[in-house]
Amino acid sequence: MGALVAAGCSDLIGADWERYKPGNGEGAAAGSGGEGAASGSGGEGAASGSGGEGAASGSGGEGAAAGSGGEGAAVGSGGQAGGCGVNGDGGSGAGAGGGPISSMTPSCLTLTTRCGPDGISCCDSRLVDGGAYTRSYEDATGSAEQRRAIVNDFWLDTYEITVGRFREFVEAGKGTRESPPEAGAGEHPALPGSGWKDSFVQFLQPDTATLMVELRKCTPPDRDTCSAIGARCSTWSDTVESDDDERRPMNCITWHEAMAFCAWDGGRLPTEAEWSYAAAGGDEERSYPWGDTADEDRAVFGCYGYTEASGRPCTIADLLPVGSRSSGDEATSGDGKWGQADLAGSLWEWTLDGYSDEYPISSQRCELCDNCANLTAGSERVMRGGCFDDDIENLTTSHRLPSKPAERYYGIGARCARDR
Template sequence: MEMSRSAVAMWTASCLAMGGCTAIVGVDEPYHLADGGGGGGASGGGGSVPRSCADMDAICGPRGDESCCASLVVPGGTFDRGDAEPRLATVSDFRLDRFEVTVGRFRAFVSEYPAAWPVVGAGAHPKIPDSGWRAEWDDKMPVDRDALMAWTHCEDPYYSWTDEVGDRELLPVTCVSWFVAFAFCAWDGGRLPTAAERRYAAAGGDEQRQYPWSSADSAAEPDESYAVYGCGLDGSCEIADLQPGGSRSPRGDGRWGHADLGGNVWEWVLDSFAEEIPLECEDCTVLTPDANHMIWGGGWRSEEETLLTSAFEERSPGGEFAGTGFRCARAP
């Protein structure tokens, strides 16, 4: 049965009063190159275990012995995200999840939905005013658990979600709208990273890497040993081509140990798409009502060029795409 937002609130309040429910707590084709006109393993901030991994063993990573919620510190700094002219962005220290959010982690969110619905202000960047959840976004969310699961079955047969626990628990969850991704990260004790943070992590900050894995002692040009990409270019793409997070670690990792910053699935960021970005900014984002939002990193069905740390696409925030997932950022 479908529930309105007000009905959800009343239902949750009654559950809390009785002590019996969980509380509310806070694609792959054209690409753009961001230029002058475009764009260790500790878990969670403060050492807390994200909700999505509270009952999950350390089963992620190339050896299957890492927390799926491992979150690594990205030391702040300044980098150039311009092309024809310098456009300097400065980010403060933050944590970024080592892996993209998996089907198994998303299942924990589904199990608590709709009590997992965010309150106004949840999921905000601590240094960006008014960057948290907005009341007008409530209507963009699935009305109940069945609707949420139905949304994750987009672009059949390429979605990664299964309604029952199966053999895809370690795959990145896909077919998740920007609004649902935002809500998940808020519920999980984090937030969506800004475009500047996501690109800074992929580029290795002031190393200005062309690809996330690029360095003095590794090849710059991508191949299948660095990233998961390109399976659909010959029309033979299957869901089996999507890989568990960290399948190309450590060879394909970024400067600070993050996996799949290039390839596997595209990732939502906080920002809306903007035709212009400022010449200089500090801990900045762009949030424009009703505008398209941004995805970064390339994906399993994408061309080689989408793996560049400067490559992004714009998408409707209410859309679900089988090539798009997300990861969360957290307090340092």
């Protein structure tokens, strides 16, 4: 193995770009401005699951119960919420039935590229069995009860969004102001108001040609180049270069583009609670997706995934095809408990939540997170998992960073969640 590089994606998003630096408490709390208040059905767009000042989502301000079996706490921070029931009181859970979802999603209907060591569909998605666990969000504060969370069954894509899948999206003319998602698309079934909002359209590119230029350029507004990893920092190319390139994870996408893609592809962005639940193995609460011990061979990180040469500059070539650290052997594979690949390393992944330094809870009457999320429209969104030029310390299941949703970074991509 080559030597680890000193600066990684976390450093670029933090110190170099004067953003949040792990441990310094300077991450802007979600809800401080930005995209406009999250919309709801019973008021003026009160935040769902934020534990803040908004009314509970639901009609008439009554805060319809969200969670399994109708026993869960209401999504939101006010209203007449239901009780804080534990998942299992007659809960039904989305996606029950087991087994993977294969290739019948829009991004794979005509895609011939296959992914992973077994050459399966790049759109493969696997059931995550819901349950309760203790969240370990780095730099978040809250009581022991507030850290507890309940997550319903859901499907989570086996792989991060690949270049090939995103190409289908772009070639369909989607993800632009000319063809945005419909309002409400990509909504979490237990989180009313969590889907696409018309106010997001302004953050999309005007047309496909402009989108392709921005994907290639991948330059945040406050930087002139992406020189940290060489002249090229995007995995996108306007034409197909090779199957391996099409299998690589799609980076340099904004939060709004990730949300638009997942909605178009029949899914949604996972909540932070869902993402960390899947990565931590649920109530096993693992430190890494594969277990509690750091293992250099189980993740794409540290800029030595592509070759073992040491001392060379980090380049985009270090971002390997998805599933490169997967295997059929639990003793060596980097996959998580439910079979998802690259939950550590490869790319940071966008989640639905706005960033906050407090644990989201379901309502003011209940300190439990029952399928909750921070839907407050703050200035930053949560990303998880670490990336290909990070050190292994940034790959833990508790590590999290905020990033501005409308900006592009070479270390950020996404994967979709699904409810059937």
